[in-house]
Amino acid sequence: MKQEKTLLLVNFGGPRSLEEIPAFLTSLLTDQEVIRTGLPSWLHRQIFTRVAKKRSTVVSGDYAKIGGKSPIFEDTEALARALSEKLGIKVISFHRYLPSTHADFIKRVQETTGELIVLPLFPQFSYATTGSIALFLARHLDASRMRWVASYATHPGYIAAMQNLLKEYSRGDETFIYSAHGLPKNFIETGDPYQRQCIQTFEAIQEGFPDADHLICYQSQFGKSEWIRPHTRDVCAEPESFLPGCRKAVIVPLSFTSDHIETLFEIEELYLPPLREKGIEATRCPALNRRPEWIEALADIALNSSYLSTQMLLRRPQLAG
Structure with missing residues (x-):
């Protein structure tokens, strides 16, 4: 029997409304893979929750100028649907800094069986992006089922x-x-x-x-x-x-x-x-967004064994347990 595969399409996430900006910024700035203060986690969270609250007021005006939300959520969801149709497998999207989506994401992944292929929408690897996502997934899901695309900078x-x-x-x-x-x-x-x-x-x-x-x-x-x-x-x-x-x-x-x-x-x-x-x-010049040739490239990367690894690149592996 052919083993079931599920693709986890992971991205940064972005506020879907002006009201979601504080939660988005709090999730981002309290991530110690992104802001490396070296402080105890509780103190870092306390300080940067306040920073996020102040910054939310400033950036709300910026978001208002681009339509009151980030298009990254809708674009990621559209890519997930396109890849699912193209590859004929289940594709579940993950939005790293949209905490209101995390519980549903974890539940949907836990309901799957077989191999999980993790494909970040970050072509270049950084511990602050793909590395942070790896740490999150290692904490909340069964890492032994996962195969990782760490980067594809020159695909x-x-x-x-x-x-x-x-x-x-x-x-x-x-x-x-x-x-x-x-x-x-x-x-x-x-x-x-x-x-x-x-x-x-x-x-x-x-x-x-x-x-x-x-x-x-x-x-x-x-x-x-x-x-x-x-x-x-x-x-x-x-x-x-x-x-x-x-x-x-x-x-x-x-x-x-x-x-x-x-x-x-x-x-x-x-x-x-x-x-x-x-x-x-x-x-x-715009980003690739939903361009057909970008979808073609992602489909090739997702199932190309030369880009897949069971190794999760973690800056602080001791935190994964």
């Missing part, structure tokens, strides 16, 4: 999907500004492969545009620690230093596969205007 289908997307914005005279989510510098210094894999993706995509000027930078810094550079905000504020001679620019969301607040608001409202003020014709 041919993923790279081709990105190249096809960029061709729609390429006229041969633009500069591609690839903007990936940033990480604190000390994450990289302690072994996180994220930046290296971002550069691998950047170089692989750019092979399709050998004559185009290009640059990789990092956005969405938070807190007071030093983050990996260059920062997208600096590149866009001082294009003459980073992009001499640039007249047309396309900002490409490198590590973001779904549009959300950091592309729809941050890039649109914070990074494009400074470029335009300098006389540069600047455009934002």
Whole structure:
């Protein structure tokens, strides 16, 4: 008898309404894989619950400008349905920072039998994203049933999907500004492969545009620690230093596969205007979202044994039990 397989399609999650912002931010900022204070968990939670409450007031206005919610939830659900139809297996979506969805997710997974294939919508591995999800799943589910896709930074289908997307914005005279989510510098210094894999993706995509000027930078810094550079905000504020001679620019969301607040608001409202003020014709390229070639790539990755492993990459494996 053929063993049953279930695909767990995992993503960051995002508020589905303005009212859900506080719970989303509290879940995110109290995650010690994301904010590494080194404090006891109870104290970290106490401090960052307060931070989340204050920050919710600030970012509510930002979310209001993009429709009062993040589209990442609906896009992830749509991808799950498309992959289920394409692969002929059950696909269950997981939204890491939407705690109101977790109980139902755990229940649905526990009702399945056979192998669980975990596919993160993060092509580049980081302990702060895929690693955090691995820790959550190890705590709440039977890890012995799971096979993991840790990363797929240079998967041919993923790279081709990105190249096809960029061709729609390429006229041969633009500069591609690839903007990936940033990480604190000390994450990289302690072994996180994220930046290296971002550069691998950047170089692989750019092979399709050998004559185009290009640059990789990092956005969405938070807190007071030093983050990996260059920062997208600096590149866009001082294009003459980073992009001499640039007249047309396309900002490409490198590590973001779904549009959300950091592309729809941050890039649109914070990074494009400074470029335009300098006389540069600047455009934002959307994320892959629900593009058919992206679904094709995910389907291939999900069942490709060369991308699957039984090993869960945990920064603090002692917390999994």
